[in-house]
Each structure stands twice: as C-alpha cells, then as structure tokens.
Amino acid sequence: MSRRTRPLLAVLGAGVAVAVAAAGSHSGAVAAPNGVPGPPAKPTKVVIIVIDALSKEIVEKYDMKNVKKLMADYVDTPKSYLGHTGSVTVVTHNVITSGLLPKHTGWTTEGYRDVDHVLGDRDTANGISDGMYISSDWDNTSMFPVMEHYGYPKLADYLDATGKTFTISPKVYAAYAFGGPGSSSIITFGSATCGTAPNTTSWRGPRGINVPSYISAPCGGRYYVERSKVYDTGKLPAVMYPVSDNRYVVGKNPDHLGGDIWATDMALDVMDHEDDWSGIFVTLPGVDKAAHMWGGVNDPDPTGAAGEPITHVPFAAATADAQVGRIMDKLEADGELDNTLVVLTADHGSVAVANPPNGVSSDAHFHGTVCTTPDCGFFNWYYGNVENENDTTNYNQPQDALKPLVATDNLAFSYSDSSLNVWLHDQSPAAKAEAAAIMADMPDVTGVWRNDGDHFTLVSPVRYDLMSTKAEQQWFDKHAQELVDTQAAPYGPDLVATLPDNTTYSVAGDHGGIQRAAQEIPIVFAGAGLGSRDVMAPVRSVDIMPTILKALGIAPTAPMDGVAYPLPKAK
Structure with missing residues (x-):
C-alpha cells in the first residue's frame, strides 16, 4: 500500500x-x-x-x-454506546479485552465486595471493612487473582x-x-x-x-x-x-x-x-x-x-x-x-456539571462537598473503610447529601460519581428498603434500583420531572434497566441510584452512570x-x-x- x-x-x-x-x-x-x-x-x-x-x-x-x-474512512458504528455500568476506567478496560459484562468479570464499578474471599479478609487500621475494596486502587496482585478466580480468557x-x-x-x-x-x-x-x-x-x-x-x-x-x-x-x-x-x-x-x-x-x-x-x-x-x-x-x-x-x-x-x-x-x-x-x-x-463548582456558588446539580484541599474529591467519591493494601485512607467525610444514609449505621461503603452505588452491612429486605427510601429522597435521584441477584428491580418512582428534555426521558426508558442490570452480581452494589444529565456527586466532570454523555462513545x-x-x-x-x-x-x-x-x- x-x-x-x-x-x-x-x-x-x-x-x-x-x-x-x-x-x-x-x-x-x-x-x-x-x-x-x-x-x-x-x-x-x-x-x-x-x-x-x-x-x-x-x-x-x-x-x-x-x-x-x-x-x-473506515468502519464506524454510529449507534455505538458503552453498554454497561459502572461506566468507569477500571471496569471498561477489562470488558474490552474479555467480551464480558461487568456482572461476569469479578467487579462492576470502583467498589468491590470480596464475596468469594478471593483476596482474603484483612483488618485495616480503621477496622474491618466488610471485605470492601476500591478496585481503582488495584494492581496485578489484586486484579489478576480476581480475573483468574472467575476464569475467563x-x-x-x-x-x-x-x-x-x-x-x-x-x-x-x-x-x-x-x-x-x-x-x-x-x-x-x-x-x-x-x-x-x-x-x-x-x-x-x-x-x-x-x-x-x-x-x-x-x-x-x-x-x-x-x-x-x-x-x-x-x-x-x-x-x-x-x-x-x-x-x-x-x-x-x-x-x-x-x-x-x-x-x-x-x-x-x-x-x-x-x-x-x-x-x-x-x-x-x-x-x-x-x-x-x-x-x-x-x-x-x-x-x-x-x-x-x-x-x-x-x-x-x-x-x-x-x-x-x-x-x-x-x-x-x-x-x-x-x-x-x-x-x-x-x-x-464524561458527564459535566453545568457550571463547575467555584467555591463561591456551585451549580444546583453538583452535590459533592466543594473543597479546596488537593484531592479532597476522593471523599466525595468514597465513603467507608476499605481493605486495599495501597490505600489505607478512612473515607469518613461524606458530602451532606449522603449523611442521612450514613446516619443509619448500615452503610458499609458507597461510591458516588454520576450515579450512586451503595453496599450495606445488613442486606436484609428491610434494611435495603430503608436505605432505598433514603436514597430516593437524595438530590436529583431519578430512580433507585435494588440488586436482586441476576437483575436490578426499580423500587422507587421514576422522577421524569428531573430530566430536562424529552430525549433524556426516552434514553432513560430505553437504556436504564439494561445498563443497571450489567452490575447484577453478588459483588456488585446492593442499591444503585441513577441521576439526570449534568449531575455529579463528586467532581466537576465525571463518569459512572447511565447518562448519554457517559455512554455515547466512539467505536471504530x-x-x-x-x-x-x-x-x-x-x-x-x-x-x-x-x-x-x-x-x-x-x-x-x-x-x-x-x-x-x-x-x-x-x-
């Protein structure tokens, strides 16, 4: 040529x-x-x-x-989209080279509960963390054993x-x-x-x-x-x-x-x-x-x-x-x-908050803590103790929107970006119902979904009034159930709350959710x-x-x- x-x-x-x-x-x-x-x-x-x-x-x-x-000039896919949640780096790189949805790979988002004790139970300096890990902190010593345990090429x-x-x-x-x-x-x-x-x-x-x-x-x-x-x-x-x-x-x-x-x-x-x-x-x-x-x-x-x-x-x-x-x-x-x-x-x-927080006034759709210490956004992303060897931080500074859920003393871990992902200590139906009711009242939540093993069940009314356009509502109706279900695994979150466009609980621009901005990616x-x-x-x-x-x-x-x-x- x-x-x-x-x-x-x-x-x-x-x-x-x-x-x-x-x-x-x-x-x-x-x-x-x-x-x-x-x-x-x-x-x-x-x-x-x-x-x-x-x-x-x-x-x-x-x-x-x-x-x-x-x-x-080559083979484009005009209707392509990511096709799973969590729509995050540590998940998708594995999806691309495995051909598996997150529910079959070993972890579904940045939070991971080690239900099969693949990595062993370790006590952190801050107490036992329910076998919870932050997968974006993993290297080969953590990630490879999980891949090998779930047995896929x-x-x-x-x-x-x-x-x-x-x-x-x-x-x-x-x-x-x-x-x-x-x-x-x-x-x-x-x-x-x-x-x-x-x-x-x-x-x-x-x-x-x-x-x-x-x-x-x-x-x-x-x-x-x-x-x-x-x-x-x-x-x-x-x-x-x-x-x-x-x-x-x-x-x-x-x-x-x-x-x-x-x-x-x-x-x-x-x-x-x-x-x-x-x-x-x-x-x-x-x-x-x-x-x-x-x-x-x-x-x-x-x-x-x-x-x-x-x-x-x-x-x-x-x-x-x-x-x-x-x-x-x-x-x-x-x-x-x-x-x-x-x-x-x-x-x-990338989901972008309409007006990034500036310390004077933050956009109505930003629900993290506006903070000025370098890397303080990690405390918006994470709440709870983790067992990661590389990260001994005790994430104990929740944003105000998360505090009602923290007050139940049943929140083992949460990961918040352009969706909310929650793991509970007590996973009984009553405990899940209590947490779901609190999450439904959190700012800008469009729906709360409960992990029922092989699928998620919508357990709150859908807040179409929070979606700014008819196109956003149609995207939700077409894709929300499909995308949330890709996390339906024992190691996935117990509850997921979806959020509308231009909304994050973390930093000025983020990922993780079902929004068209997070999902519509090129595949060429x-x-x-x-x-x-x-x-x-x-x-x-x-x-x-x-x-x-x-x-x-x-x-x-x-x-x-x-x-x-x-x-x-x-x-």
Missing part, C-alpha cells in the same frame, strides 16, 4: 512546541494491480487505542480531525499464539485490567529517584511486568517524567482532583513528555524493537484527567495570568487526536496497516483492509472482543456476552 505524505500537527502549550504526526487520509486497503498481493485475508495483529473519557460529544466539540477521519491469551502483546497505560489499574495475566508486557507508571545529592531529581518512571530495557533504562531517561507539578490546577474546581506530576499531562520538558505522548512514544518504540508483536493495547489518559478537573465540555479554558493550556480539555483533545494519527502513520510506514486491525474507542464518556474499526461501510447495529464495548476474534479468524474458547459483528472489507 502506498504511503501518503502527511502534515504535522503542532501541539503548543506553555512555551513548548511538540510536533506530532497527524493522520491524513486513511482509506481501506484494496488489492493492488499487476499481480501484487493485496491485504491478507485475516489480520494477525491488533492495536487497541482507548482515549480515556472520549465521548462523541467531545469528538465533535473539539473537532478531533484524525478521529473523525477514521470514522469516515483475555484477548492477550488468544494473541500469544502468534506473537507478544504489550499493554501500555499511565494508569496502573487500567494497564492491568486491559492486559490481564496473559499480556507479555504491561507498562505503566511507578516511582523512582535518580541522581546524587545535591542534584537529585525526583522522577516518576515506568514499571510493570516484563518492561523492556529500552523503556526502563536508563533511570532518568526519556520515559521518566517530572513530579510535583501542579500548573494551574491548585484552584477550583480542579483542586479537588489536581495533577501532581506529568503522568496525565504532557508537561513542559520536551525531553520527558508525559501523558498521551509518553504512551504513544512507547507504543511506537515497541513497534521498532519487537519484530514479533501481535497486540499493542494503549490508553491515552489526558482527556479524562482534564475533564475530571475542569468539567468536561464545560471546561472554562485557561483563565488569568496563571492559566495553563496543557491541563485543559481543548489541549488534551488535540493531543490525543494527534497520537491517533501518529499510530496510524507508523503502521502504514512499517507496512503493517493492512495486517493490523486497529480499534479506536473510549472507556466511558480500522486498518486490516477494511472499507468505509459502517456497522449500523448498536455496538457496545462488550462486542469489541468477539468482533476482533471474528476478524482474526480465532475461535473463542469460552463464552462471551458480546456480539461478533462482521467488518466490511474495502471493495
């Missing part, structure tokens, strides 16, 4: 110009004339690009040209027959959920200090499983980024979940760029060094971090003399978009594009000789894995919840 000349997209921020290749006109491969072999009948390689928190709304608002180009297990798989994500829990135990190499961020006094520099650098030496060495090399970076995120609303280093943002040091460029550089390095790679799974986290801090599509953009574009959503969207182009260009330059199925998707969208299949005819079915994240296996001609060895869709080839 001939290579086209592509322009460079300049990503500018805080005086640093980062030139990154942008995707140009990518079209489905066709058989070349004069007897030259065309694309292989079945691809043998897979690249999955997850742009964290990329809703379709963000693609359009920030005119992500490379993402749109893939949608136009991951995509890496299928791809290892033809080569190595490499999983790359700046987020620890995303990396291990995405790759699983079968991934040949998992690369994420750790901590390291390099140099000798008095010129010691504190770096955050790569760690994981089987990290290649060209990535990990030397200490302080390219893949080590500067720590103790705040930029303009020490003010509201970002301070509730601010940056602290260059893991999730690009930063200003051109020799140690972080965030999406860090992850993409690493993926391209793997392609250069590993002749036998069969899978590369990469997460780009910049959009997610900016959306959490500043309120997603309601990001006010940099303001004042201290404003820093690199922490905000417009810069993050442009940067992520450019990395998509770089990966596609690299595959074509290496002659691998026709042999590689590329999947572009997101792990969830590219490369591999594919054409531009779209799949018009309502494709979900759980359908990605079986569709990949079908495209590669691999027979599944275990049941999956997803649908395997045929992908149209170029004519």
